[in-house]
Amino acid sequence: xxxxxxxxxxxxxxxxxxxxxxxxxxxxxxxxxxxxxxxxxxxxxxxxxxxxxxxxxxxxxxxxxxxxxxxxxxxxxxxxxxxxxxxxxxxxxxxxxxxxxxxxxxxxxxxxxxxxxxxxxxxxxxxxxxxxxxxxxxxxxxxxxxxxxxxxxxxxxxxxxxxxxxxxxxxxxxxxxxxxxxxxxxxxxxxxxxxxxxxxxxxxxxxxxxxxxxxxxxxxxxxxxxxxxxxxxxxxxxxxxxxxxxxxxxxxxxxxxxxxxxxxxxxxxxxxxxxxxxxxxxxxxxx
Amino acid sequence: xxxxxxxxxxxxxxxxxxxxxxxxxxxxxxxxxxxxxxxxxxxxxxxxxxxxxxxxxxxxxxxxxxxxxxxxxxxxxxxxxxxxxxxxxxxxxxxxxxxxxxxxxxxxxxxxxxxxxxxxxxxxxxxxxxxxxxxxxxxxxxxxxxxxxxxxxxxxxxxxxxxxxxxxxxxxxxxxxxxxxxxxxxxxxxxxxxxxxxxxxxxxxxxxxxxxxxxxxxxxxxxxxxxxxxxxxxxxxxx
Ligand SMILES: Nc1ncnc2c1ncn2[C@@H]1O[C@H](COP(=O)(O)OP(=O)(O)OP(=O)(O)O)[C@@H](O)[C@H]1O
Ligand SMILES: [Mg+2]
Numbered sequence: 001x002x003x004x005x006x007x008x009x010x011x012x013x014x015x016x017x018x019x020x021x022x023x024x025x026x027x028x029x030x031x032x033x034x035x036x037x038x039x040x041x042x043x044x045x046x047x048x049x050x051x052x053x054x055x056x057x058x059x060x061x062x063x064x065x066x067x068x069x070x071x072x073x074x075x076x077x078x079x080x081x082x083x084x085x086x087x088x089x090x091x092x093x094x095x096x097x098x099x100x101x102x103x104x105x106x107x108x109x110x111x112x113x114x115x116x117x118x119x120x121x122x123x124x125x126x127x128x129x130x131x132x133x134x135x136x137x138x139x140x141x142x143x144x145x146x147x148x149x150x151x152x153x154x155x156x157x158x159x160x161x162x163x164x165x166x167x168x169x170x171x172x173x174x175x176x177x178x179x180x181x182x183x184x185x186x187x188x189x190x191x192x193x194x195x196x197x198x199x200x201x202x203x204x205x206x207x208x209x210x211x212x213x214x215x216x217x218x219x220x221x222x223x224x225x226x227x228x229x230x231x232x233x234x235x236x237x238x239x240x241x242x243x244x245x246x247x248x249x250x251x252x253x254x255x256x257x258x259x260x261x262x263x264x265x266x267x268x269x270x271x272x273x274x275x276x277x278x279x280x281x282x283x284x285x286x287x
Numbered sequence: 288x289x290x291x292x293x294x295x296x297x298x299x300x301x302x303x304x305x306x307x308x309x310x311x312x313x314x315x316x317x318x319x320x321x322x323x324x325x326x327x328x329x330x331x332x333x334x335x336x337x338x339x340x341x342x343x344x345x346x347x348x349x350x351x352x353x354x355x356x357x358x359x360x361x362x363x364x365x366x367x368x369x370x371x372x373x374x375x376x377x378x379x380x381x382x383x384x385x386x387x388x389x390x391x392x393x394x395x396x397x398x399x400x401x402x403x404x405x406x407x408x409x410x411x412x413x414x415x416x417x418x419x420x421x422x423x424x425x426x427x428x429x430x431x432x433x434x435x436x437x438x439x440x441x442x443x444x445x446x447x448x449x450x451x452x453x454x455x456x457x458x459x460x461x462x463x464x465x466x467x468x469x470x471x472x473x474x475x476x477x478x479x480x481x482x483x484x485x486x487x488x489x490x491x492x493x494x495x496x497x498x499x500x501x502x503x504x505x506x507x508x509x510x511x512x513x514x515x516x517x518x519x520x521x522x523x524x525x526x
Binding site: 165168169171172173174175176178179180181182183184185187 | 335336337343355357358360362366367369373374376377378382383385386389413428429431432
């Protein structure tokens with residue numbers, strides 16, 4: 001019993017970290033119809049940046065500000081440089097994917113040059129560095145932080161999209177961006193904000209993940225390996241789908257690692273195959 | 288109010304609007320008719336800035352807006368009710384109207400005074416509204432931006448006689464406030480009840496212009512003209 005609970009909570013924690021990553025992608029794909037897969041690179045960049053900022057300043061707030069701020073700026077920059085007004089790129093997912101990988105290569109090399117391929121991680125704040133034992137299961141406090149953070153992000157996005165005028169504008173832009181423009185809203189500005197918010201979420205995962213899975217060469221591809229199944233299982237563009245799929249993938253991975261270590265990735269891709277066979281558009285159709 | 292000179296636009300290698308001149312004065316309702324495919328919607332979309340003008344000029348309230356984006360034109364008082372309504376399916380009536388609303392525009396109360404049904408359905412998503420309600424919402428959305436020049440592209444399509452009367456009332460109110468209206472309409476009898484001037488579009492430009500009174504005095508002449516034009520155009524295309 002205790003071990004099962006621990007395995008589940010551990011999986012949930014990893015799942016929520018993946019959800020924060022996937023929510024960034026989902027937001028950008030769902031609202032701007034743009035396939036951004038540069039998130040692995042952005043994760044690596046913001047994780048290293050958070051660690052270095054903390055090392056230099058000793059402030060977690062500074063680390064958070066740098067990770068989220070630089071990611072948001074990167075998102076807006078990417079939009080301004082490559083997406084805005086480029087009808088061809090906007091209409092074709094393949095070059096979007098290729099561009100994403102180009103960005104990852106650039107970031108990987110830059111990180112290699114600056115951090116010499118050293119694996120680093122952010123030291124945990126004292127407040128959450130312990131562990132708790134409930135019903136015979138011992139779980140580190142930081143995993144609980146991750147679960148709470150994932151839930152907060154889900155609630156935040158839901159409120160943002162359904163309860164604010166920014167959310168209305170974004171949904172209107174998805175429905176018909178020409179008509180949005182015809183009632184006086186600048187759709188370009190809106191899509192740039194969506195890119196900034198989506199990237200900021202990836203930056204948040206870099207910050208949170210830097211104290212969990214850390215920053216090291218290759219982690220950018222691990223991230224992609226774990227988030228792609230989420231996007232496929234959840235259904236591209238669906239935040240609810242991404243949330244449920246993240247939990248499935250996180251717990252699936254955790255169970256796999258605990259009980260049949262050689263098969264842990266197999267388990268995840270088995271879920272992908274089953275989804276594709278029975279619900280090819282994902283668990284949630286674009287919601 | 289609106290001044291269009293030598294306007295050209297189209298799709299790819301096909302030019303649809305070919306050197307068109309058009310004026311709409313403040314407080315004037317101009318009806319634009321023409322056969323299917325004459326290019327009326329292409330003109331409306333070009334005027335709104337949804338389709339780029341290839342040549343010529345568009346002036347709005349004395350400002351050159353030929354190159355301006357749609358949202359900038361809307362800021363200068365131009366609004367559109369597009370063909371096919373194009374409401375925001377995932378937004379409720381309330382959300383649509385508050386998104387579109389400018390201080391000088393219509394609020395829900397004023398919208399309710401002409402389209403009471405919309406107020407009753409204020410918390411319904413647009414995609415769940417009936418066709419007539421969606422038409423009313425598309426109207427209300429444009430009015431919420433406070434237009435001084437309103438482009439209407441076949442607004443009567445699919446409207447019940449009841450909603451059509453409300454539309455007539457709205458056009459009357461706009462005229463009384465000194466706003467201009469360009470009304471693209473297939474329903475000739477409806478167009479004639481509200482128009483100060485009637486234009487016929489053919490071969491990419493304005494072919495005929497008559498006053499509303501002339502058209503009302505002899506509506507047969509206008510429809511004959513439309514039919515005649517249509518057959519002549521088809522003959523020309525065949526050559
Ligand atoms: N997006 C488009 N791409 C290419 N051609 C188009 C496009 N939209 C319209 N056309 C063509 O342009 C011509 C004019 O179309 P338009 O919709 O402007 O006519 P209309 O006068 O509004 O017709 P209707 O009365 O049926 O609404 C038609 O031949 C149409 O097939
Ligand atoms: Mg048309």
